[in-house]
Amino acid sequence: xxxxxxxxxxxxxxxxxxxxxxxxxxxxxxxxxxxxxxxxxxxxxxxxxxxxxxxxxxxxxxxxxxxxxxxxxxxxxxxxxxxxxxxxxxxxxxxxxxxxxxxxxxxxxxxxxxxxxxxxxxxxxxxxxxxxxxxxxxxxxxxxxxxxxxxxxxxxxxxxxxxxxxxxxxxxxxxxxxxxxxxxxxxxxxxxxxxxxxxxxxxxxxxxxxxxxxxxxxxxxxxxxxxxxxxxx
Numbered sequence: 001x002x003x004x005x006x007x008x009x010x011x012x013x014x015x016x017x018x019x020x021x022x023x024x025x026x027x028x029x030x031x032x033x034x035x036x037x038x039x040x041x042x043x044x045x046x047x048x049x050x051x052x053x054x055x056x057x058x059x060x061x062x063x064x065x066x067x068x069x070x071x072x073x074x075x076x077x078x079x080x081x082x083x084x085x086x087x088x089x090x091x092x093x094x095x096x097x098x099x100x101x102x103x104x105x106x107x108x109x110x111x112x113x114x115x116x117x118x119x120x121x122x123x124x125x126x127x128x129x130x131x132x133x134x135x136x137x138x139x140x141x142x143x144x145x146x147x148x149x150x151x152x153x154x155x156x157x158x159x160x161x162x163x164x165x166x167x168x169x170x171x172x173x174x175x176x177x178x179x180x181x182x183x184x185x186x187x188x189x190x191x192x193x194x195x196x197x198x199x200x201x202x203x204x205x206x207x208x209x210x211x212x213x214x215x216x217x218x219x220x221x222x223x224x225x226x227x228x229x230x231x232x233x
Contacts, residue, residue: 068094114191141233
């Protein structure tokens, strides 16, 4: 059974989220602070973590940062409406998605299903060692993207990417030379089209900081103003 860890210090909200997921057939564990979240994630190995930013002990951003050191579990962060800086920082430290409060349970369920679908595809690729379209390795000029091992190298050196950064880079290389609008990248990488495209913007910026010689003058991932992004090698 799919396991979901819900981390929030508002008991009424936590109970509502847990009820909604259990009603859909998911197994749910709940905790109310950051340190307990790290322990629960380590012991229970959930399939998805729903993580509030504001927590006692250590905050959700630090929880996300620490989880990413050892785990690729999908993380959806909950933020108070208007806290844009928290959403951006959350994506930068490795969150896969965010959802501003207040939100509908229907949207939360849809976001979690999208994360699960995407990661199930990744697990299938890792299990089979093949990719139906591109084979085991994508050639991006200076970059080699190994789908089977989730490993990226540039000129022989390993590049450390988060799971979503890896997926985004793979999508861009698969469509090399073509301009992909942010909405299309949301569909390809996150599995939905109705979310804030700043998610894509932040991940593109993170990729450039790790891959480009000069991130302010990118030569690998180009911006086509008003249209989208293109892998140029």
